Amino acid sequence: xxxxxxxxxxxxxxxxxxxxxxxxxxxxxxxxxxxxxxxxxxxxxxxxxxxxxxxxxxxxxxxxxxxxxxxxxxxxxxxxxxxxxxxxxxxxxxxxxxxxxxxxxxxxxxxxxxxxxxxxxxxxxxxxxxxxxxxxxxxxxxxxxxxxxxxxxxxxxxxxxxxxxxxxxxxxxxxxxxxxxxxxxxxxxxxxxxxxxxxxxxxxxxxxxxxxxxxxxxxxxxxxxxxxxxxxxxxxxxxxxxxxxxxxxxxxxxxxxxxxxxxxxxxxxxxxxxxxxxxxxxxxxxxxxxxxxxxxxxxxxxxxxxxxxxxxxxxxxxxxxxxxxxxxxxxxxxxxxxxxxxxxxxxxxxxxxxxxxxxxxxxxxx
Numbered sequence: 001x002x003x004x005x006x007x008x009x010x011x012x013x014x015x016x017x018x019x020x021x022x023x024x025x026x027x028x029x030x031x032x033x034x035x036x037x038x039x040x041x042x043x044x045x046x047x048x049x050x051x052x053x054x055x056x057x058x059x060x061x062x063x064x065x066x067x068x069x070x071x072x073x074x075x076x077x078x079x080x081x082x083x084x085x086x087x088x089x090x091x092x093x094x095x096x097x098x099x100x101x102x103x104x105x106x107x108x109x110x111x112x113x114x115x116x117x118x119x120x121x122x123x124x125x126x127x128x129x130x131x132x133x134x135x136x137x138x139x140x141x142x143x144x145x146x147x148x149x150x151x152x153x154x155x156x157x158x159x160x161x162x163x164x165x166x167x168x169x170x171x172x173x174x175x176x177x178x179x180x181x182x183x184x185x186x187x188x189x190x191x192x193x194x195x196x197x198x199x200x201x202x203x204x205x206x207x208x209x210x211x212x213x214x215x216x217x218x219x220x221x222x223x224x225x226x227x228x229x230x231x232x233x234x235x236x237x238x239x240x241x242x243x244x245x246x247x248x249x250x251x252x253x254x255x256x257x258x259x260x261x262x263x264x265x266x267x268x269x270x271x272x273x274x275x276x277x278x279x280x281x282x283x284x285x286x287x288x289x290x291x292x293x294x295x296x297x298x299x300x301x302x303x304x305x306x307x308x309x310x311x312x313x314x315x316x317x318x319x320x321x322x323x324x325x326x327x328x329x330x331x332x333x334x335x336x337x338x339x340x341x342x343x344x345x346x347x348x349x350x351x352x353x354x355x356x357x358x359x360x361x362x363x364x365x366x
Contacts, residue, residue: 008142009106010064010135010196011049012115018260019205021052023062024115027137031066038062057204063197064135071190073169075136078104080129080146081174082183088148088159099124100148100159104131108143116200121149128185135196138188141168146182203259211253211267213316217244218267220253227254233263245269272314272325289350293364296341300352300361302334311336314351315343315363323348340365 011025029047036044038052039060054060080102088100102125105118119131136142144166148159162182164175172188210221219242220226228238231250236243245251248270254263288301302311313336315324324343328336340348343365352359 008136008140009117009198010066010137011062011198012117013062013198013200014114015116015200016259017116017200017202019054019057019202021054021062021202023049023052025049027066031068033065033067035065036062037065054202057202059199059201061197061199063195065193065195067193069192071192072194073138073171073188073190074194075133075138075166075172076187076189078131078133078144078187079185080104080127080131080183081185082127082181083146083161084181087161087180099126100161101125101150102129102161103147103149105145105147106136106142107145116198118147118198120199134191134194137194138166138170139168142166144184146184205260206255206257206262208262209253209255209264211251211264213267213269216271217242218251218253218269220255220264222253222255225256227256228252229254229263231266245271247271289361289363292362293366294340295366297337297339298363299331299335299337300328300350302336311352311354313338315340316349316351317346328352 008026010027011023013021013023025048031047034045034047036046036049038044038049039062040052040054042052044050049064052062083100083102101121101123103119103121105113107113107115107117119133122129122131142165143163145163146161148161150158160180162177162180164177164182164184166175166186170186170188172186175184175186176182209226212219212221218228223241226239226241228236228243229252230236231252233252236251243251243253250266250268252264252266254261289298290301291298300313311328313326313328315326317323324340326338326340328338331337336352338350340363345365348363348365350361350363352361
């Protein structure tokens with residue numbers, strides 16, 4: 001029964017919006033049909049939409065058309081008939097604007113809404129300003145807010161011009177926010193089909209950070225704007241480029257970009273991870289691993305000065321996770337012999353240290 005629908009838009013898009021867009025449907029599943037047009041050449045005919053992928057950044061519009069076998073009431077149009085003359089930034093200060101840039105938002109008044117649920121902006125307009133709407137269902141009360149869009153730099157944040165709490169089951173009429181000298185004229189109609197559209201900018205999603213391990217600490221590939229996350233992706237006490245875990249476990253790092261944050265793949269940390277950073281590796285190049293690739297057994301040719309020292313060897317995967325600590329076997333010809341036949345095929349890093357110098361070589365297990 002359509003009467004159970006919410007008196008608000010049919011869906012909302014989170015903001016800021018990245019190239020992978022989850023859509024929040026905010027009406028119950030009570031219509032006969034649903035048709036989504038995601039503005040990128042793809043469509044869907046299901047109640048719950050898929051996560052939408054946008055190949056390139058830009059401005060997009062998502063539309064949802066619903067149909068019913070029985071008529072229901074929607075808002076047909078909203079006309080802003082009056083705004084407070086001093087409630088917006090203008091008069092030559094804001095880049096010479098002589099009129100506000102108006103848009104409507106269908107959310108409770110908040111300075112930092114987490115969603116895009118609003119009309120397109122009408123630039124440089126004065127009342128009366130007409131908005132043709134058809135996707136707002138009137139069964140329940142909902143807020144309708146009027147804003148003057150500003151650029152956030154020269155003009156500051158967008159100006160709040162007032163809010164009307166539209167009554168449930170309204171058939172339309174004149175509504176006022178007397179405190180802000182705002183007046184709206186709302187018209188409604190009965191329909192069996194309606195379309196709600198939402199326009200929004202899609203921001204470019206940065207590459208996810210990668211985690212490496214060095215000196216028993218985790219390092220992000222981004223030098224700033226990092227947030228370290230626990231296994232359930234909740235924030236832990238770490239916001240720099242590096243983080244020193246206090247226990248074994250799964251960790252993530254989020255690159256907290258202002259427009260589109262991105263999260264790394266899971267990193268499974270074990271104490272003892274000590275793959276060294278490039279600048280800490282010994283500069284001497286006389287360390288040779290052969291044969292490489294290897295089927296399991298290989299030898300390490302040591303520097304002349306290190307043949308009589310006590311060496312330790314660790315094997316880590318390409319993420320820096322230490323997966324084995326192997327005791328090398330000295331040979332008569334001054335090399336160290338190691339066996340990785342129990343490891344699966346793949347690329348590994350061998351870290352060899354005598355306590356003073358550390359060497360790191362790539363080993364391919366064929």
